Amino acid sequence: MTAKVTFNSDRCKGCELCTTVCPKHIxxxxxxxxxxxxxxxxxxxxxxxxxxxxxxxxxxxxSIITVEKF
Amino acid sequence: xxxxxxxxxxxxxxxxxRAGCDCFFGYPITPQSEVPEYxxxxxxxxxxxxxxxxxxxxxINMVYGAAGAGMRAMxxxxxxxxxxxxxxxxxxxxxxxxxxxxxxxxxxxxxGTIQPGQGDYYQATRGxxxxxxxxxxxxxxxxxxxxxxxxxxxxxxxQYRNPVMVVMDGLIGQMMEPIEWHEVPKRxxxxxxxxxxxxxxxxxxxxxxxxYMDPEECDRHNDHLAxxxxxxxxxxxxxxxxxxxxxxxxxTAYGTPARIALTAIETLRSEGLKVGLFRPITLWPxxxxxxxxxxxxxHVKAFVDVEMSSTGQMIDDVRLAVEGRKPVHYLGHAxxxxxxxEEMVEAAKKALKExx
Amino acid sequence: MAIxxxxxxxxxxxxxxxxxGCNHGIIHKLVAESLVELGLLDDAIGVxxxxxxxxxxxxxxxxxxxxAHGRAPAVATGIKRTHPHQAVFTYQGDGDLxxxxxxxxxxxxxxxxxxxxxxxxxxxxxxxxxxxxPTTLIGQKATxxxxxxxxxxxxxxxxxxxxxxxLDGCVYAERVCVTDxxxxxxxxxxxxxxxxxxxxxxxxxxxxxxxTCPTNWGMTPLKAVDWLKDNMIPYYPLGVIKExxxxxxxxx
Numbered sequence: 001m002t003a004k005v006t007f008n009s010d011r012c013k014g015c016e017l018c019t020t021v022c023p024k025h026i027x028x029x030x031x032x033x034x035x036x037x038x039x040x041x042x043x044x045x046x047x048x049x050x051x052x053x054x055x056x057x058x059x060x061x062x063s064i065i066t067v068e069k070f
Numbered sequence: 071x072x073x074x075x076x077x078x079x080x081x082x083x084x085x086x087x088r089a090g091c092d093c094f095f096g097y098p099i100t101p102q103s104e105v106p107e108y109x110x111x112x113x114x115x116x117x118x119x120x121x122x123x124x125x126x127x128x129x130i131n132m133v134y135g136a137a138g139a140g141m142r143a144m145x146x147x148x149x150x151x152x153x154x155x156x157x158x159x160x161x162x163x164x165x166x167x168x169x170x171x172x173x174x175x176x177x178x179x180x181x182g183t184i185q186p187g188q189g190d191y192y193q194a195t196r197g198x199x200x201x202x203x204x205x206x207x208x209x210x211x212x213x214x215x216x217x218x219x220x221x222x223x224x225x226x227x228x229q230y231r232n233p234v235m236v237v238m239d240g241l242i243g244q245m246m247e248p249i250e251w252h253e254v255p256k257r258x259x260x261x262x263x264x265x266x267x268x269x270x271x272x273x274x275x276x277x278x279x280x281x282y283m284d285p286e287e288c289d290r291h292n293d294h295l296a297x298x299x300x301x302x303x304x305x306x307x308x309x310x311x312x313x314x315x316x317x318x319x320x321x322t323a324y325g326t327p328a329r330i331a332l333t334a335i336e337t338l339r340s341e342g343l344k345v346g347l348f349r350p351i352t353l354w355p356x357x358x359x360x361x362x363x364x365x366x367x368x369h370v371k372a373f374v375d376v377e378m379s380s381t382g383q384m385i386d387d388v389r390l391a392v393e394g395r396k397p398v399h400y401l402g403h404a405x406x407x408x409x410x411x412e413e414m415v416e417a418a419k420k421a422l423k424e425x426x
Numbered sequence: 427m428a429i430x431x432x433x434x435x436x437x438x439x440x441x442x443x444x445x446x447g448c449n450h451g452i453i454h455k456l457v458a459e460s461l462v463e464l465g466l467l468d469d470a471i472g473v474x475x476x477x478x479x480x481x482x483x484x485x486x487x488x489x490x491x492x493x494a495h496g497r498a499p500a501v502a503t504g505i506k507r508t509h510p511h512q513a514v515f516t517y518q519g520d521g522d523l524x525x526x527x528x529x530x531x532x533x534x535x536x537x538x539x540x541x542x543x544x545x546x547x548x549x550x551x552x553x554x555x556x557x558x559x560p561t562t563l564i565g566q567k568a569t570x571x572x573x574x575x576x577x578x579x580x581x582x583x584x585x586x587x588x589x590x591x592x593l594d595g596c597v598y599a600e601r602v603c604v605t606d607x608x609x610x611x612x613x614x615x616x617x618x619x620x621x622x623x624x625x626x627x628x629x630x631x632x633x634x635x636x637x638t639c640p641t642n643w644g645m646t647p648l649k650a651v652d653w654l655k656d657n658m659i660p661y662y663p664l665g666v667i668k669e670x671x672x673x674x675x676x677x678x
Contacts, residue, residue: 015447054431061451135504266489
């Protein structure tokens with residue numbers, strides 16, 4: 001499967017809820033980035049493993065994650 | 071037109087139905103309970119909605135919801151119940167919703183009495199709720215006027231998107247009088263395209279709200295409300311004058327005391343004393359200019375304000391209008407005790423004696 | 427390329443003001459998704475409360491009214507009685523619904539008002555700064571019970587779903603949470619069912635959603651999730667509290 005996960009990173013509040021629900025453990029907080037709100041936003045560490053289950057997107061309180069699959 | 075005998079409170083309810091009231095939300099309290107009683111029996115038959123709420127607080131908030139959804143909404147109560155509605159009235163004014171509120175006033179403070187009173191003048195004209203807002207306040211002095219004003223109140227409320235109160239002492243609500251059902255003036259009203267009726271084909275959501283977190287936005291909103299109130303002051307002031315053209319003493323009164331004053335004036339005139347009556351019909355906006363004009367007249371020597379209140383409340387507005395030009399005397403009773411013709415005659419004579 | 431998940435059309439594009447990890451955002455989108463999936467968004471009229479979700483009128487992409495504190499069920503009554511064919515909902519927190527608005531919610535349920543209430547219970551007053559709510563747990567610290575709530579001083583916390591279930595007018599009450607995907611799915615199913623029952627004219631429907639308040643609980647969002655599971659769920663059990671079968675509901 002080829003999946004695409006898009007984060008509207010400017011709106012991420014770094015709450016980490018998305019990191020707790022990924023069955024592949026590939027969603028993490030990107031400690032190298034600080035967004036305009038001052039948070040470290042979430043990102044996908046290895047998209048090749050993504051199964052497009054959208055769990056991260058479903059739990060995101062700010063609805064900043066879009067999940068697509070090919 | 072044929073005259074019909076109606077009890078004030080029932081007539082008010084019927085008038086509202088005839089004015090196209092879509093929904094009524096009320097709670098029992100003496101001496102206004104005939105309004106919800108009549109509404110419960112007759113409004114649904116006319117296609118409207120009646121709900122007996124759990125409290126006056128809930129009733130006024132049901133009015134908020136229905137008015138916000140574009141309905142002609144109404145509630146009624148009596149003094150302590152109107153106190154409970156103040157929160158909702160403030161929100162309704164803030165969110166700019168039209169509605170009609172009838173206060174069939176009894177005496178206070180607190181539980182006070184179930185007898186008629188006029189102790190809610192401040193509450194009605196100054197706003198018992200929080201914030202800078204005004205309600206347009208109509209005060210009938212007989213059942214016919216009550217019927218006419220209630221019908222007009224819906225149009226006025228819709229025109230300005232503002233609550234309109236019809237304030238009358240309990241006597242008018244409880245009294246039976248012959249009235250005529252005639253057409254009241256209708257206004258050209260804009261469609262309620264702001265109402266929350268479901269977005270459907272609209273390209274935007276309609277939102278009913280009184281919250282403005284941005285200070286400047288809240289300031290602008292208040293300025294907008296102030297402009298609206300200024301327009302009401304310009305266009306909606308009503309009063310009546312009886313025998314004021316040559317009056318040396320002018321009695322100021324509204325509601326039932328104004329009616330009693332008419333007899334007092336007759337008595338005084340029959341004795342050769344020039345006394346007139348100035349009756350505000352809109353308590354807010356108060357007919358300040360008209361009263362000031364009288365105060366400036368050479369023939370007017372004194373004013374006697376008469377209210378069903380021990381301290382007097384409207385007297386503040388009378389004094390503001392008179393601006394110290396002439397003495398303003400006071401006669402009043404609370405607890406349902408009516409100011410009598412004799413007392414008014416005596417007060418007018420005393421006022422006259424002081425300035426002669 | 428197929429979209430598996432994107433922000434619901436039932437929400438506007440306005441950025442949510444909620445604190446990081448606050449569950450309001452999740453609950454908002456479950457309501458929004460339910461309205462969209464049931465084809466009710468264009469017919470919906472929502473009523474938001476006073477409290478943290480006071481700005482919900484900016485977030486739900488439908489007509490909205492902002493009510494005074496606790497009065498949302500009365501406002502919704504005024505709307506639904508005059509617009510009986512439209513989807514009407516209130517969205518209220520625990521300070522709003524269980525404290526100042528206790529009378530309004532009880533009587534709306536008693537009358538069997540045909541709207542849906544989404545009750546977000548995070549066991550604390552959020553917006554005003556973490557004061558004790560009627561739902562605050564025994565021992566839980568709040569700014570008005572700084573050493574923890576005691577039964578002696580404040581009584582036992584109120585279970586709204588159970589209380590309202592005693593009223594015949596309430597045809598459906600379920601308590602859910604949104605701590606993980608399985609619970610989020612259950613919560614959405616419950617919200618959808620509530621709206622369906624509303625539109626069937628069955629009666630008053632009530633979904634209580636347990637929620638975290640990381641900021642006022644003084645925890646990270648992830649610790650707050652654990653605290654909810656360990657402390658709230660034992661006192662506020664999840665599941666259907668009451669469901670009247672449609673054939674037994676007084677459908678009008």
